[in-house]
Amino acid sequence: MSPSYFSGQEALIAPAFNTSELRPKLLEISSEVEGVSVADLQPLFAILEGTDGKERTQDQVRDALSTKIMEFFRLHQSRVCFGLLYELNGPHLVQQVAARLRRYQSRADARDVLQEVFFNVHRYPHRFNAEREDAFRVWSATIVRNTVLKHLRSQNRGGRSEVPIDDLPEPTENGVKCPLAGAVDRETTEECNRVYVTYLHLYLRFYSELSDREQRAIHLVEVDNCSYRDAAADLGIKLENLKMVIFRARRKIHRSMRRVFDGLPPDVRPARSPKPQRPVQSRELSTTRVSTTNHPLGGRLS
Numbered sequence: 001m002s003p004s005y006f007s008g009q010e011a012l013i014a015p016a017f018n019t020s021e022l023r024p025k026l027l028e029i030s031s032e033v034e035g036v037s038v039a040d041l042q043p044l045f046a047i048l049e050g051t052d053g054k055e056r057t058q059d060q061v062r063d064a065l066s067t068k069i070m071e072f073f074r075l076h077q078s079r080v081c082f083g084l085l086y087e088l089n090g091p092h093l094v095q096q097v098a099a100r101l102r103r104y105q106s107r108a109d110a111r112d113v114l115q116e117v118f119f120n121v122h123r124y125p126h127r128f129n130a131e132r133e134d135a136f137r138v139w140s141a142t143i144v145r146n147t148v149l150k151h152l153r154s155q156n157r158g159g160r161s162e163v164p165i166d167d168l169p170e171p172t173e174n175g176v177k178c179p180l181a182g183a184v185d186r187e188t189t190e191e192c193n194r195v196y197v198t199y200l201h202l203y204l205r206f207y208s209e210l211s212d213r214e215q216r217a218i219h220l221v222e223v224d225n226c227s228y229r230d231a232a233a234d235l236g237i238k239l240e241n242l243k244m245v246i247f248r249a250r251r252k253i254h255r256s257m258r259r260v261f262d263g264l265p266p267d268v269r270p271a272r273s274p275k276p277q278r279p280v281q282s283r284e285l286s287t288t289r290v291s292t293t294n295h296p297l298g299g300r301l302s
Contacts, residue, residue, distance in 0.1 A: 019048055025084060029069075033076045044068050062088055066136040074125040085136075086118055093117060093140060100148045108151060117147045199257070206256045206266065214249040221246060 026044050030036050046052035047064045056064065066088050073081035098110035120143050128139055207215065213235065220231040232242040256266035
């Protein structure tokens with residue numbers, strides 16, 4: 001990396017915050033968010049001024065404030081809260097981004113990636129959990145990691161890039177699922193059930209429009225699980241004919257279902273019943289009669 005690259009990052013590294021400048025900015029939350037009074041902001045002032053009985057370093061104060069402010073943003077979507085998050089955490093988050101980009105030998109601008117990081121913070125506040133004072137620091141570090149990896153993948157389309165093992169997601173314990181994954185699984189299951197019922201309804205509808213022989217052949221093979229040979233014997237037809245009957249019946253159902261999903265009217269017409277075969281004896285007599293008539297000597301054959 002060139003020296004100019006690192007000097008470009010210094011523009012975003014702001015000096016440490018001070019209590020006198022941050023207090024009036026916190027008061028703006030109560031003026032912007034309806035239902036939030038100054039009394040609701042007292043925990044923030046206690047953390048900022050150190051009057052809650054806990055000793056914290058400056059980084060710990062920033063973490064505790066950021067977690068409280070992020071919780072306000074999650075509940076109220078306040079622009080003031082989001083601006084404060086950027087002001088408090090932008091300087092050290094851009095350093096995290098730049099360090100990861102250097103680790104992958106990427107020349108991407110860390111400030112551009114930082115904007116994407118805060119876009120994800122703004123987009124997914126419902127995933128934030130404020131149970132610990134350092135919750136925002138841990139959560140934002142995860143967002144930084146995922147955003148950088150996503151950015152690198154977008155810059156290396158069609159190629160391969162190596163990811164250190166330390167940056168791989170930690171495996172979860174067997175049988176343990178987060179609430180979001182459970183909700184996604186339930187929604188997926190419900191959607192699959194609805195699609196399956198739709199397919200089944202259409203299949204039965206078009207199955208009922210087949211001829212009796214086609215329905216019987218499908219039922220023997222797919223429902224009763226009969227072999228093709230046994231199904232052919234039940235229908236009294238040859239094995240090759242049974243295979244053709246089942247093939248055409250399945251194709252009719254498939255084509256009709258596809259037309260419905262394409263927004264077209266279905267086109268299922270039952271197959272015509274096969275013509276009864278004439279007795280072999282009558283065919284032989286007919287052949288004899290024709291041969292007698294066309295004999296070159298005339299007259300009848302003895």
